[in-house]
Amino acid sequence: MSRTRIVVVGDVLLDRDVEGTVDRVTPDAPAPVLDVTGVHASPGGAGLAALLAAGDGADVTLVAPIANDPDGRLLTEQVEVAAQVVPLGHAGRTRTKMRVRSGGHTLVRLDDGGPGTPTTVPGDVVAELVDAADVVLVSDYGGGVTRDAELRARLTPVAGRVVWDPHPRGAPPVPGVRLATPNVAEARAALEAHGRHADGCGGPAGPERVAARLRSAWGCAALAVTAGAAGAYLADGGQVRFAPTPGRADGDPCGAGDRFAVSAALALARGAGAAEAVEQAVVDATGWVRAGGTAALHHRPGPGTPRPPGRAGESLEALAARLRARGGRLVATGGCFDLLHAGHVAMLQTARTLGGSLVVLLNSDASVRALKGPDRPVQHAADRARVLRALGCVDEVVVFDGPDPAAALARLRPDVWVKGGDYDTSALPERFVVEGHGGSVVLLPYVPGQSTTAILARSATGPRPDLEVLR
CATH class of the missing domain: 3.40.50.620 (HUPs)
Incomplete structure (x- = not known):
């Protein structure tokens, strides 16, 4: 049986987690002192999505702007363990997201680099890749990929096979995408930006109403609003379904949105309907959080093992x-x-x-x-x-x-x-x-x-x- 072919188009980041212990504060300010025990770097954004899809057994191609600097080369090396990389030109230095963590909690996050806007896009190459794919996942992290006219032109003809994971600083999906996956805050902001109110009777509209309104505004075949620990609300046609999480999941939620989008995309490519795909995505995202999120990636067995925890579970x-x-x-x-x-x-x-x-x-x-x-x-x-x-x-x-x-x-x-x-x-x-x-x-x-x-x-x-x- 042939593997599912997925093309991930989006913005990549380099995630760094600085981990350590805290047992005192600085004498000059009420700030904790972190004694560093380890520093771990791994692909984030569309890079994480590519690794997740590869870990699920898919044949993955990542199309993303990648900077020609040491961090960009590290990103490429880490993704190429599991997926083909088609680099686009990248404006500025590699975008990095550094989390300083202790005891499983993030103390502070530092963002650097960018802007990451695509500078060169081989349109014919992108068109050939997305035409041959079983599914295309657009992983928007606000770097500019979704605003690029050439990429949008190549995605529009295959919109019926596209899952679009949006970002507040990105562009809306091209019309007719198979599924869009904003979270509640992103969905409300998108409705307001589209000139439509996100209010209900006497207060903010519930996620189910936001999902229905945004699906109509964006012209998606289906739209799933993810609601964190609660689950997801799927607007598909004229009805809204709720997919609850399978029990409590206490853990690091970082990367859960990527896990959700990848699982939904692969389920759709393998013949599932939107409701079944979203239900599976909720289960997988819950498992991802329960297993420790992106922090658990650093403890996966072996340097060349792309499969992160979340589906099969952690050790x-x-x-x-x-x-x-x-x-x-x-x-x-x-x-x-x-x-x-x-x-x-x-x-x-x-x-x-x-x-x-x-x-x-x-x-x-x-x-x-x-x-x-x-x-x-x-x-x-x-x-x-x-x-x-x-x-x-x-x-x-x-x-x-x-x-x-x-x-x-x-x-x-x-x-x-x-x-x-x-x-x-x-x-x-x-x-x-x-x-x-x-x-x-x-x-x-x-x-x-x-x-x-x-x-x-x-x-x-x-x-x-x-x-x-x-x-």
Whole structure:
């Protein structure tokens, strides 16, 4: 099966993260002193989008202005690991975005370079590339690519295969693009710039109304307004659909918009409708944030591995480090959680009170089948994980294979391992793993009368008599 061909057209940046620790302030001002522990550079803007698409298995070509300076050459080298680069002329020095970070938080951001406007555009080359692509992603970062007349002329004939990720300093999409993906602030500003009000009844219009109005103003086939942790609002034809995030995602949101746009573009290219593409994009963007965002790119395995975290998930070691950075003890528990019931919820809520973060190690479908029999699980692992992530007390869910979670625990190394029920801790194989790295095992009681097996048995024999009064 041939790989999906995507052409990413846009503005590139060089992202630098300066990471360190802070334990004092300067004597001459109330400013923190950062002791630097590492400096990491990686492609941003359209460069990040290209790497994300390559990590998803696509055949990627990046068309972008790239400066002829050391940072521009570094950008090219990093992207060419995974994608073909067609450089355009670049006005000024490479645009850089430097974040100074400590403990998973950004203290200050410094932007430099630019303006990055295209100075030479080989129109025939661009036309040949976009004509042959399954999908074109326009990644606008305000450098001037979307305002270039030659590029707009080459994008207009293929607008039906274009996903446009806009920027407040960029130009609006060419008419007829398949999907535009502004965030709420960008969408409101674009409506105002277009001479249309973004107000509703007695206040600002909701994202759903903004999406519908902007889709009409821009002349897009579909438009998705991304609303951060809430999800996305898709205006497609005469209706608006809401795609919620699959549970809470606490982490670095930097790059989530790129993750969203790339996932939507590839899903459309592979035959999905707009609604399905946006739903997948929301799931992937949530996973990206949960896995640590662009900061996690610096810890991916191997110098030539383009796939960033977010879809397949981060390593257990990286997950533990990220959660511990929030403060408090790392708590873990495990089980099948085939039909989530009140006993499960009570146990999870109590487990969360034992520390600062709670990770659930979830038996895979094969593991549940081996433990419970051929008729189980009732719900696939992806569905069970989604239900668990929707609980406010659960910070992350990790699916494992095998009869017990000992191997996963050896890598996660939680401070506390929680089990629910009447166990003899001496018989738990995972006890020795947890205690071996200095952790402890805590037992919590089950809620009487609550078990998945009992619920399934009752459902096979009819409703409970004490519930008949509720009918």
